[in-house]
Amino acid sequence: MKRTKIKAIKKKVGEKLKILGWIHTIRDLGSIRFLILRDISGIVQVVILKKNSTAYKATSGLSQESVVEIIGKAKEEKQAPGGVEVEAAEVKVLSKSDPELPIPIAEKTKGETSQEKRMDWRWLDLRKPKKQLIFKVWTEMERAMREYFLKHDFLQIHSPKLMSAPSESGAELFELPYFKRKAYLAQSPQFYKQMAMAAGFEKVFEIGPVFRAEPSFTSRHSTEFTGYDFEISFIESHEDVMREAEQMLAYVIQAVKDKYGRAIAKEYQREIQVPTVPFPRVTMQEAKKILKEQKVKQEKSGDLNPGEEKALSNYFLKEKKHEFVFVTEYPVGIRPFYHMRDEKRPKITKSFDLLWNGIEIATGSQREHRYEVLKKQAEENNIGGESIQHYLKFFKYGCPPHGGIGMGPARMLMKLLKLASVRESSFVYRGVKRITP
Amino acid sequence: MKRTKIKAIKKKVGEKLKILGWIHTIRDLGSIRFLILRDISGIVQVVILKKNSTAYKATSGLSQESVVEIIGKAKEEKQAPGGVEVEAAEVKVLSKSDPELPIPIAEKTKGETSQEKRMDWRWLDLRKPKKQLIFKVWTEMERAMREYFLKHDFLQIHSPKLMSAPSESGAELFELPYFKRKAYLAQSPQFYKQMAMAAGFEKVFEIGPVFRAEPSFTSRHSTEFTGYDFEISFIESHEDVMREAEQMLAYVIQAVKDKYGRAIAKEYQREIQVPTVPFPRVTMQEAKKILKEQKVKQEKSGDLNPGEEKALSNYFLKEKKHEFVFVTEYPVGIRPFYHMRDEKRPKITKSFDLLWNGIEIATGSQREHRYEVLKKQAEENNIGGESIQHYLKFFKYGCPPHGGIGMGPARMLMKLLKLASVRESSFVYRGVKRITP
Numbered sequence: 001m002k003r004t005k006i007k008a009i010k011k012k013v014g015e016k017l018k019i020l021g022w023i024h025t026i027r028d029l030g031s032i033r034f035l036i037l038r039d040i041s042g043i044v045q046v047v048i049l050k051k052n053s054t055a056y057k058a059t060s061g062l063s064q065e066s067v068v069e070i071i072g073k074a075k076e077e078k079q080a081p082g083g084v085e086v087e088a089a090e091v092k093v094l095s096k097s098d099p100e101l102p103i104p105i106a107e108k109t110k111g112e113t114s115q116e117k118r119m120d121w122r123w124l125d126l127r128k129p130k131k132q133l134i135f136k137v138w139t140e141m142e143r144a145m146r147e148y149f150l151k152h153d154f155l156q157i158h159s160p161k162l163m164s165a166p167s168e169s170g171a172e173l174f175e176l177p178y179f180k181r182k183a184y185l186a187q188s189p190q191f192y193k194q195m196a197m198a199a200g201f202e203k204v205f206e207i208g209p210v211f212r213a214e215p216s217f218t219s220r221h222s223t224e225f226t227g228y229d230f231e232i233s234f235i236e237s238h239e240d241v242m243r244e245a246e247q248m249l250a251y252v253i254q255a256v257k258d259k260y261g262r263a264i265a266k267e268y269q270r271e272i273q274v275p276t277v278p279f280p281r282v283t284m285q286e287a288k289k290i291l292k293e294q295k296v297k298q299e300k301s302g303d304l305n306p307g308e309e310k311a312l313s314n315y316f317l318k319e320k321k322h323e324f325v326f327v328t329e330y331p332v333g334i335r336p337f338y339h340m341r342d343e344k345r346p347k348i349t350k351s352f353d354l355l356w357n358g359i360e361i362a363t364g365s366q367r368e369h370r371y372e373v374l375k376k377q378a379e380e381n382n383i384g385g386e387s388i389q390h391y392l393k394f395f396k397y398g399c400p401p402h403g404g405i406g407m408g409p410a411r412m413l414m415k416l417l418k419l420a421s422v423r424e425s426s427f428v429y430r431g432v433k434r435i436t437p
Numbered sequence: 438m439k440r441t442k443i444k445a446i447k448k449k450v451g452e453k454l455k456i457l458g459w460i461h462t463i464r465d466l467g468s469i470r471f472l473i474l475r476d477i478s479g480i481v482q483v484v485i486l487k488k489n490s491t492a493y494k495a496t497s498g499l500s501q502e503s504v505v506e507i508i509g510k511a512k513e514e515k516q517a518p519g520g521v522e523v524e525a526a527e528v529k530v531l532s533k534s535d536p537e538l539p540i541p542i543a544e545k546t547k548g549e550t551s552q553e554k555r556m557d558w559r560w561l562d563l564r565k566p567k568k569q570l571i572f573k574v575w576t577e578m579e580r581a582m583r584e585y586f587l588k589h590d591f592l593q594i595h596s597p598k599l600m601s602a603p604s605e606s607g608a609e610l611f612e613l614p615y616f617k618r619k620a621y622l623a624q625s626p627q628f629y630k631q632m633a634m635a636a637g638f639e640k641v642f643e644i645g646p647v648f649r650a651e652p653s654f655t656s657r658h659s660t661e662f663t664g665y666d667f668e669i670s671f672i673e674s675h676e677d678v679m680r681e682a683e684q685m686l687a688y689v690i691q692a693v694k695d696k697y698g699r700a701i702a703k704e705y706q707r708e709i710q711v712p713t714v715p716f717p718r719v720t721m722q723e724a725k726k727i728l729k730e731q732k733v734k735q736e737k738s739g740d741l742n743p744g745e746e747k748a749l750s751n752y753f754l755k756e757k758k759h760e761f762v763f764v765t766e767y768p769v770g771i772r773p774f775y776h777m778r779d780e781k782r783p784k785i786t787k788s789f790d791l792l793w794n795g796i797e798i799a800t801g802s803q804r805e806h807r808y809e810v811l812k813k814q815a816e817e818n819n820i821g822g823e824s825i826q827h828y829l830k831f832f833k834y835g836c837p838p839h840g841g842i843g844m845g846p847a848r849m850l851m852k853l854l855k856l857a858s859v860r861e862s863s864f865v866y867r868g869v870k871r872i873t874p
Contacts, residue, residue: 003671020671020837021637022637022835023835038637039637039639040590040592040637040638040639040640063835065834065835066835067835067836067837069671094671094837094838095806095807095832095835095836095837095838096835097833097834097835098833098834101834102834122632122636123632123633123635123636123831124636124834126633126636126637126638127636127637132636132637132638135592135593135594135638136592138593139587139591139592139593142593143583143587146580146583150576150580153477154576155477155572155573155576156572156575156576156579157572157864158646158663158863158864159864159865160646160661160865160867161598161646161648161661162611162648162660162661162867162872163872164872164873174599174613174614174615175613175614176611176612176613176614176622177611177612177613178611178660178872179650179652179869179870181872183872185613191874192864192865195559195560195865195874196560196563196864198560199559199560199561199563199564199569200458200459200475200476200477200563200564200569201477201563201569201572202476202477203477207644208645208646209595209597209598209645209646211598211599213616215616223599223615224597224598224599226595234440234457234531369532370532390873390874391874393874394560394874395532396534396535397502397534397535397538397539397561398459398460398500398502398503398504398532398533398534399504399532400457400504400531400532401531401532426595427594427595427596427629427633428596428597428629428632430597430599432616433616435599435600435601435615435618435620436601436827437628437632437827437828437830437831
């Protein structure tokens with residue numbers, strides 16, 4: 001008999017069917033036993049009558065979270081969740097659970113188990129339908145993003161994560177022995193996206209892990225996370241990158257809302273806002289002025305600390321009713337050497353950050369594609385050696401003007417679902433003190 | 438003016454348009470100059486008349502592979518490639534190429550530049566339309582694969598590549614310092630796919646890098662490559678995994694043929710065969726018997742070396758007209774401890790390899806999900822320690838029967854396009870002696 005997913009049972013009332021899943025809860029009333037069975041699609045009540053002695057025996061002493069196969073008849077039952085239940089004819093136990101569950105799954109306790117403990121037992125925490133929804137949304141977010149890219153003639157690349165030299169700065173770098181030499185884990189696919197531009201791929205995207213040996217313990221940082229990156233050629237300025245990014249994001253958020261808007265509202269009390277395009281833009285100078293007017297404590301000029309990012313975002317949410325804001329005109333000093341500089345104001349880069357509800361979810365820029373200029377900018381930043389010579393060669397044999405962006409989907413999901421930390425939105429989080437499971 | 442892609446010019450004959458790209462070739466006849474311009478979509482002839490002195494001057498002394506913007510009028514011209522040409526009105530040079538190209542791009546030389554040299558200058562090699570086609574096909578292959586997965590209710594995961602313990606065997610492992618401890622690069626997402634099964638995700642796929650510190654120099658091996666992995670729950674046996682894999686592959690190859698079949702035939706003289714389902718299956722024992730009949734030199738019983746794989750594949754191509762064959766019933770000794778064993782023949786695993794036109798492109802199995810059995814199998818294989826205890830815990834609190842597969846897209850593409858090596862199908866190849874660019 002073919003399996004019926006739990007959410008499809010209500011269309012099969014009166015039929016005999018097979019369901020598979022985990023025992024969410026058990027309630028024993030003596031002559032009758034109620035199981036709540038859970039699969040990836042939902043939960044359903046299963047009734048086991050004592051008079052069906054085989055099925056009754058099979059479920060006697062069975063622990064919560066054991067995995068079972070049940071064959072039975074679907075019936076309407078107004079008292080049951082979803083309005084249907086299954087009266088079990090046969091029960092087969094596929095996997096027994098240890099009765100001592102390290103963290104509760106079905107129970108609604110006041111306040112969840114501590115995050116550290118839930119992360120130790122990540123796969124049990126992820127059994128909660130509310131947590132599974134995060135990865136259903138992730139899957140849809142990525143589907144829609146790729147659909148956008150493919151509609152717009154992007155090619156996909158998978159670039160190497162083992163590199164002979166740092167791609168960003170020397171700090172925050174994992175180093176490892178590589179046969180008779182050294183290798184580094186890629187901090188971003190930056191060099192290879194640019195290589196693809198030099199190769200004439202014109203528009204590329206990459207989805208893959210990036211690594212940062214950052215001794216950071218905030219809710220926004222991981223030592224390894226998934227990066228969403230794209231790079232496009234023949235741009236006029238970083239404005240073209242911003243335009244592509246905002247269109248893509250609006251497309252993706254619309255798709256997520258269409259598919260999971262109701263589930264997200266129910267589980268996370270979050271009404272998804274599809275952003276209007278264009279997103280608001282603010283220069284660094286204007287941003288600082290706004291923050292001053294708002295009496296926000298400022299750390300230094302030319303950059304925003306997390307508190308300032310939050311305040312600025314709040315301002316735009318309040319004043320422009322927009323969850324997003326691009327901050328532009330970052331000064332040269334705090335940006336990588338490969339960011340292009342403004343033609344008329346050489347201390348300003350043609351770069352931007354994108355804030356979403358208070359945190360930075362993306363950084364982008366037009367890249368410097370002129371060999372001589374790029375070489376000079378690298379030297380100014382004391383970046384030299386064999387490694388950079390290799391990178392510089394990309395620009396020597398004809399390279400179109402180009403730019404791109406790197407985004408963090410774990411942060412995006414954190415904002416999309418109002419989660420407390422990227423520890424919750426990453427399938428398996430990696431931090432300074434966390435390398436298991 | 439909006440850019441027109443080169444392949445779209447033929448629909449715009451008579452119109453003034455803007456094109457962008459690389460100078461593929463230049464031919465100077467004195468009063469008239471012919472450029473072949475190349476973008477990601479194709480090539481077109483551009484005519485520059487001496488009487489248009491600005492455009493003529495802009496292209497004087499310009500090297501091949503420089504990047505230009507051209508505004509001009511599209512005209513029919515039977516002699517030109519594609520039957521159209523553009524008469525330039527304005528030419529703007531966006532990026533000049535060094536006139537000394539390290540490897541030829543447009544020229545059809547007898548025999549290509551050596552592979553090593555082409556890999557040193559990978560981004561120039563990738564400018565060749567024939568090479569770009571590889572990554573157009575890769576993009577479509579992955580699009581179609583994901584479409585198949587999403588149609589069949591899979592969720593996507595991104596699992597960590599930094600692990601506290603080896604996921605497969607201790608050999609071929611990259612190790613690195615991780616703050617105050619050690620970490621290893623994932624040789625496969627195996628543990629995390631299984632964790633997702635224990636988490637009740639039921640069906641997952643993952644696309645991402647895997648790392649093998651393998652001192653191997655064959656055309657099939659890399660130290661880092663993209664892996665396509667899936668894992669499914671509630672299976673009856675490894676046969677369910679094989680069924681899912683063959684359906685997916687047939688779907689993907691059909692999609693590639695539909696989109697790029699003609700281009701592949703033209704560039705690679707390869708007629709794509711969409712495989713019929715089911716693929717042929719052969720047990721190890723039968724395979725050895727066939728090889729003996731074919732008088733193929735056999736190395737050892739219970740396993741196939743590359744020569745035997747090739748001969749076996751050839752046999753099935755000849756006898757069954759099928760490019761694929763599943764080899765089943767591998768013995769316990771050569772398979773990982775987590776492969777489930779046959780209920781009646783405990784020395785046989787419920788696993789398989791998939792051969793495509795002579796090489797192994799995938800390995801899969803039903804996994805052992807019973808805690809006590811798995812623990813025993815780990816001990817038999819002398820696999821112990823803290824790390825494995827962590828993994829074993831996945832199976833302690835209810836885990837459905839499950840199985841999965843790991844595939845290598847670079848090998849798949851090698852077979853799809855009849856390429857000589859994964860060095861050609863990887864965007865940027867990594868090997869023992871190759872960590873640049």
